[in-house]
Amino acid sequence: MRKSIWLFALLAAVGAVPGAKAQQPPVQTVGVELRGDTMVYRTVNVPHRRHGVLRGRAWAGYSHTPWSPEQRLFALSKLWMEVRRNFAYMDRFGVERWDSLYRSMIVPVQQARNDVEFYRQLEGLCARLQNEQTFIRHSRDFPQSAVRFEDGWLLRLMDVGGHVVVSEVSRDKAQLMPPGSEILAVDGRPVEAWLGEVMTRVSASTDRVRRRLAVEQMLLDMVGSPHEVTFRRPDGSQACVRLVNARPEAGERIACTALPGHGWDELHEDFRVTWYPGDVACLKIGSFRPGRVFRAFHDAFPGVKNRARALIIDLRWNERGSSRMAAEFLSHLTRDTLLRGAVWRTRIYDAALASWGSDATPADTVGNARVKLAYEYYNDAAFSEPERSAYRFPRSREVLEVPTVILVNDATGSAAECFLALAASQPHMSTVGTPTSGCAGTVALYELLPGLQCGICTQEVRFSDGKEFVGLGIAPDVTVEDTLDDIRAGRDAALEKALELLGVE
Structure with a gap:
């Protein structure tokens, strides 16, 4: 445990900034010391800078200092640690499996081209846990959109029996792409192939939910990204439209036409x-x-x-x-x-009992409740x-x-x-x-970096008769x-x- 503390202290000293708020000026940690049980960070303000890879129209309005490779590594490590300690279903997922995934991400997160790519990497890691209550979220104004596009387009999608269907569209585009139209392909790729890639980043407890959420964010991309969307109208005719992701304007309201009972506001x-x-x-x-x-x-x-x-x-x-x-x-x-x-x-965890279970074997736990408990504490299974x-x-x-x-x-x-x-x-x-x-269960929220949080499901929940429903x-x-x-x-x-x-x- 002490080694882990100093590992994160070292990472923090290199570049992490815990406790800061996304709206505060950027700061850089320049020193760290341990006072009793309290880690004290010494920080200085740093001038606002643009990361070399954040160029182009999409990033023009991005108001945050990009996370450094050291900060990304700290965030990954913090996520790994908190999930390992708190995730209610870790006994089923496997500690060794989680450790292996963490090690496999150490290099990629430091090499991510920008904040969005790094964020998606963490999304993909959380998605492996297959729990909707365990997720990554941010409070930064990433230059991306999922439903808003240039030329007045607003488009929402839903999954209906394995079909990706237009549930709501800008009113002045409804004649071109009526509600009820089916999406067939994106950029020449069949819609199922496109969805398969999106689903790898979706935190969900069941395959059905994973698909629904993937459909809803199927066209999520950076502002200015063009996509050729092929669709079939309810009358059977096919067409293709070019959609370019656009940043929604604050307070913007677009008149829409929706399938009966499936408008966003109504749902x-x-x-x-x-x-x-x-x-x-x-x-x-x-x-x-x-x-x-x-x-x-x-x-x-x-x-x-x-x-x-x-x-x-x-x-x-x-x-x-x-x-x-x-x-x-x-x-x-x-x-x-x-x-x-x-x-x-x-x-639950008790460090003293865990130390007593360090030398115990499964055979030692038979008929000995105290050794069994110590063994469980040591192996993160209590x-x-x-x-x-x-x-x-x-x-x-x-x-x-x-x-x-x-x-x-x-x-x-x-x-x-x-x-x-x-x-x-x-x-x-x-x-x-x-x-x-x-997906029932209480969520614990942890700050990984300024503007970046993770949520972790901390409760294993069942019916009163013991029957399981989480994940099913x-x-x-x-x-x-x-x-x-x-x-x-x-x-x-x-x-x-x-x-x-x-x-x-």
Whole structure:
């Protein structure tokens, strides 16, 4: 452990700048000393400079000092260390495998041509962990875009049954490339080959989610990058258009035309109540974050309670929030006062016990709990005792318990999956759609460099009966897949199935 500390101290002394903010003037570490358990860095301001490779129109507005090779190595090492220590599923991924990947990246990250290439290298490393809650993110204004292009183009894509489909496009371009058009090739390469490369950089817990996210960022590239995109319109005619990545303007709003029900704003709406025949209320819940979503639910609930004979809870595209808020929502949809949710555990470490386990072998652990624990600490395999999530609510709260169908898809994740784990014991509830994202777990954020962070999943989460869903997704009771014909016709097949199950003709 002490050797590791001094390794990172040395790297920091060469060029890392921990604790700085992206908006502060660039600084350079010129010395480091250890005072007790505190590492003290001595820094000086350095003049703003342009890295030699950051030339051309794309980098013209880049306002940050590029990360040096030494800083990149520090960031890689910091990422390696924090994942090795905190990642909840490291016992399955393998410590030796992670160490090997780290060693293989030492030279490439120092040779990266620019900040974006380095960032993508770290994205690819995180993607190998196959966990959506373990990722890289930045706060720098990289000169790139995924949906905005020159000549007034805005283009969003979605995956529908293995087809890459235009879900939303600038209104004045909709005649040329109507929503529902299928992308066939990019720069002469078949779309599947293009996607295969993008998917190597996507952090996701399931292959289905990895593909969806890759489709959404399929055209992500540096500003000024041209791409020849071949597509087929819904009427069967084919065409090719040249798209050049453009930097979005601050506050820019472009009028768009979208497939029915698949516009960006509609998909990510915070909260909405829609009524269907037979007094069936559909509650679209965009997230389980505290604040305006719950306030909107709270304001609408009395009217829903007085009228609704059945409910549809639409959790598609709900990927944010807390399990506590998910339980709060559910508490108004069941008379149960005690809701039992997922079981979780996290990795733990005790240096003294680890030292006692340094000479232990697997055979030594048989029948000896203390040696077994010491062995696990030494080999980074120790976990906390499993804890069960449980939430109690007063009987006096307002409740509407009626037949309920929950709509889910592969963008139903995190707290929304905790909602499903809590709802699994409710006999009046069922689920319709496709498997969820399989990505629950608390994220720990660490700064790697000024403007660069990593998130690491720190909890191993399961159903209360021990059944796993992280990395697999939660399978719905009734599976309904969208088809290309459905989305072009404006049909919501999952919603229609939910209405059918509730007896609405």
